[in-house]
Amino acid sequence: MHDVGYLVAGYGVTAAALVWYRWRLARRGSRARHLIATLSGRPTPGRGNGR
Amino acid sequence: MKVLDRLLITVGTRRAQRVLGWLTLLGLAATAVFALAVVPADAEQGDVQRLMYVHVPAAWLAFLSFGVVFLASVAYLRTGRIRWDRVAVASAEIGVLFCVLTLILGSLWGRPVWGTWWTWDPRLTTTVVLLLIYVGYLSLRNVADSPSRRAHWSAVVGVVGFVDVPIVHMSVVWWRSLHQEATVIRPGAPTMDPSMLVALLLGTVAFSVAYGYLMAVRLRVGRLEDHATSTVMSRPSPRARAPRPAPASPQPVGGERHA
Numbered sequence: 001m002h003d004v005g006y007l008v009a010g011y012g013v014t015a016a017a018l019v020w021y022r023w024r025l026a027r028r029g030s031r032a033r034h035l036i037a038t039l040s041g042r043p044t045p046g047r048g049n050g051r
Numbered sequence: 052m053k054v055l056d057r058l059l060i061t062v063g064t065r066r067a068q069r070v071l072g073w074l075t076l077l078g079l080a081a082t083a084v085f086a087l088a089v090v091p092a093d094a095e096q097g098d099v100q101r102l103m104y105v106h107v108p109a110a111w112l113a114f115l116s117f118g119v120v121f122l123a124s125v126a127y128l129r130t131g132r133i134r135w136d137r138v139a140v141a142s143a144e145i146g147v148l149f150c151v152l153t154l155i156l157g158s159l160w161g162r163p164v165w166g167t168w169w170t171w172d173p174r175l176t177t178t179v180v181l182l183l184i185y186v187g188y189l190s191l192r193n194v195a196d197s198p199s200r201r202a203h204w205s206a207v208v209g210v211v212g213f214v215d216v217p218i219v220h221m222s223v224v225w226w227r228s229l230h231q232e233a234t235v236i237r238p239g240a241p242t243m244d245p246s247m248l249v250a251l252l253l254g255t256v257a258f259s260v261a262y263g264y265l266m267a268v269r270l271r272v273g274r275l276e277d278h279a280t281s282t283v284m285s286r287p288s289p290r291a292r293a294p295r296p297a298p299a300s301p302q303p304v305g306g307e308r309h310a
Contacts, residue, residue, distance in 0.1 A: 001143050003097050003098040003163060004098065004101040006099050006102065006159050006160070006163055007087070007098060007099065007101055007102060008160055008161070009161045010106070010155075010156050011083060011087070011105060013080070013152070013156070013159075014105045014109070014156065015294045016193060016266075017054060017148060017151070017152050018079075018148075018261060021145075021148050021265065022265065023197065025265070025269055025272050027233055028276065029268075029271065029272040029275055032272065032275035032276045032278070033275060034277055034278040035279040035282070035283070036189050036275070036276065036279050036282050039279075039282045039283065039286060040282060
């Protein structure tokens with residue numbers, strides 16, 4: 001039973017770390033897009049128009 | 052170089068990223084199911100040994116990430132193209148994530164098996180040194196005052212820092228270690244049950260796809276952030292935009308002077 005706790009913690013930490021990093025990248029991307037749009041005076045682009 | 056350029060362009064498209072994202076989810080879910088429900092538990096360690104299917108792939112991916120940092124840094128130093136600096140920093144960031152995961156998962160595995168969360172074992176110590184090198188690499192980028200100097204300094208650290216990767220791998224051979232020796236990448240056949248080996252390889256493939264996906268997204272974010280920075284830098288400062296004061300009218304000779 002004790003082992004299950006370590007397993008849940010391990011697999012949980014792995015999933016949480018990957019999701020957290022992906023979320024952080026999404027936030028950084030949207031912040032950069034907003035900054036570019038604000039400074040260039042254009043409307044804020046939607047997702048995927050940043051390229 | 053041309054092949055790599057083409058690869059970077061291909062994974063940069065939104066469609067490719069969406070496909071990679073779904074493949075990542077699918078691969079990680081399959082690894083979890085296979086590792087937790089299909090493969091039998093280890094005869095000696097019991098269920099806790101199932102942590103191997105995420106701990107080992109995380110370690111391999113940390114090595115791969117730092118290998119990409121090394122190659123991209125060499126490419127930057129040779130060509131001076133900023134694209135390679137972007138690849139290097141993206142890979143370093145993801146490598147740090149995998150390296151932290153490796154240490155946490157190893158600690159969770161070590162507590163029930165070794166009876167301790169942490170010990171200054173050669174493998175563990177060299178891995179911490181590896182993590183510190185690449186945390187230093189990322190910190191260094193905030194110190195440099197120009198993009199070209201930042202890229203140059205980072206590339207030098209990216210090349211020199213990679214020296215620790217083979218040291219981490221060989222640490223269990225060179226020094227007496229509590230950590231087990233290599234069971235897959237070693238001379239001779241892997242010393243592992245075939246079903247366990249399949250689960251481990253599945254985990255490695257899933258983590259590699261996750262790495263490719265995160266790299267593609269991180270490269271896109273890096274381009275956006277560079278664009279945002281150059282937009283900010285190209286704006287005239289408020290002082291430059293302020294109206295210039297009118298030129299002072301010539302003082303009349305012998306006129307009254309105001310303080």
